[in-house]
Amino acid sequence: MDNLTAEDYLNQQTALEEEAKELMPWDPKTCTYSIGPLKQQVYACLTHDNIGICYSCSIRCHTSCEIVELFTKRHFTCDCGTEKDKRIDSKSSNSKCEIRQNKECDIAAVDNIYGHNFQGLFCDCSKEYDPESPSVMIQCIMGLACGEDWYHDHCIMGYTDEELKDVARKSEDDKSENSPDGFPSLESFDSFICWKCVSRYNYYFQKIMSNELANDIISCTIDHDKSSHFINEHGKREKIDSDIQFSIFLKEDYGNGLEKLKDSITDHKDKLYIFLTELVPFLIKDEDLYEPPTEEDDSILDIISKSLSSSMTTSDIVLGTTALNKLQSKLKEFLKPFAEKGEVVKEEDISSFFHSSN
Ligand SMILES: [Zn+2]
Numbered sequence: 001m002d003n004l005t006a007e008d009y010l011n012q013q014t015a016l017e018e019e020a021k022e023l024m025p026w027d028p029k030t031c032t033y034s035i036g037p038l039k040q041q042v043y044a045c046l047t048h049d050n051i052g053i054c055y056s057c058s059i060r061c062h063t064s065c066e067i068v069e070l071f072t073k074r075h076f077t078c079d080c081g082t083e084k085d086k087r088i089d090s091k092s093s094n095s096k097c098e099i100r101q102n103k104e105c106d107i108a109a110v111d112n113i114y115g116h117n118f119q120g121l122f123c124d125c126s127k128e129y130d131p132e133s134p135s136v137m138i139q140c141i142m143g144l145a146c147g148e149d150w151y152h153d154h155c156i157m158g159y160t161d162e163e164l165k166d167v168a169r170k171s172e173d174d175k176s177e178n179s180p181d182g183f184p185s186l187e188s189f190d191s192f193i194c195w196k197c198v199s200r201y202n203y204y205f206q207k208i209m210s211n212e213l214a215n216d217i218i219s220c221t222i223d224h225d226k227s228s229h230f231i232n233e234h235g236k237r238e239k240i241d242s243d244i245q246f247s248i249f250l251k252e253d254y255g256n257g258l259e260k261l262k263d264s265i266t267d268h269k270d271k272l273y274i275f276l277t278e279l280v281p282f283l284i285k286d287e288d289l290y291e292p293p294t295e296e297d298d299s300i301l302d303i304i305s306k307s308l309s310s311s312m313t314t315s316d317i318v319l320g321t322t323a324l325n326k327l328q329s330k331l332k333e334f335l336k337p338f339a340e341k342g343e344v345v346k347e348e349d350i351s352s353f354f355h356s357s358n
Pocket residue numbers: 030031032033053054055056057078079080
């Protein structure tokens with residue numbers, strides 16, 4: 001702080017605000033626990049037993065925890081402030097969830113599914129997410145066997161990690177699509193069902209693939225076996241290679257296709273009919289994705305002041321206990337003359353500003 005000009009300071013503030021807005025596009029006001037199981041953005045807290053928490057709780061309640069973004073999970077209930085949440089509340093109020101303000105731990109949902117994503121690991125290879133990797137990662141839309149896991153393109157094709165360096169990729173320079181040779185192009189399919197889920201429900205998928213509506217539903221299948229790399233364009237698989245596990249790539253309008261297929265089954269005790277209506281109704285019509293309310297402009301500053309107060313150790317500056325959103329414009333006014341003259345703002349200037357504002 002000592003050697004910061006006012007301009008630096010203001011620029012830093014603006015950059016911080018912009019960064020915060022990008023990271024937190026929604027207003028973290030609502031915990032989804034009370035809404036019940038939802039398809040929503042889920043965050044795993046590695047600090048607290050790998051529980052899954054909602055967007056708002058990841059910002060407000062588990063502020064200094066190690067958080068992994070899991071993207072969306074279906075039918076998930078927030079664990080924050082439940083008996084699963086072993087967070088020790090250091091604040092004087094003993095509410096369990098900062099947002100819900102519950103004094104007693106709430107009952108944790110029994111039907112949350114926790115795969116290894118909640119340990120920060122993804123794919124069959126159990127790796128942490130690497131934003132630098134050239135691999136495309138795809139989430140399994142079915143998820144009943146894999147917990148809606150995310151997979152590397154090369155892992156879908158059965159390449160082990162050691163073989164990865166030898167994997168021929170379609171293009172070295174096109175960052176948007178750099179999948180291994182033989183991997184379906186990203187425009188050619190809408191969704192993906194992993195080989196684990198296909199294998200577990202093999203009976204049903206065989207029925208779907210041999211149905212005349214298969215062409216409306218399935219874009220292609222791809223073997224989870226690097227030695228075969230077999231891609232079947234229309235999902236009509238022969239039974240001869242039933243030993244080899246394979247993934248299914250679904251066409252854009254697969255939901256309608258599956259619905260037609262379902263409607264064509266007149267016997268409602270038919271196993272495939274029950275499968276489609278009871279086990280995977282979300283493949284016909286997906287659950288709506290819950291979106292937290294969008295950010296109102298001033299509350300973002302409140303969040304910034306909170307994160308500043310938890311990360312800042314410069315005790316002379318009373319940013320922590322003051323609501324920055326109220327002070328922001330006053331602070332800008334105060335700093336303007338410094339900025340115009342190009343003068344250095346000293347810690348005591350800022351400090352006196354905050355003291356005079358209280
Ligand atoms: Zn929550």
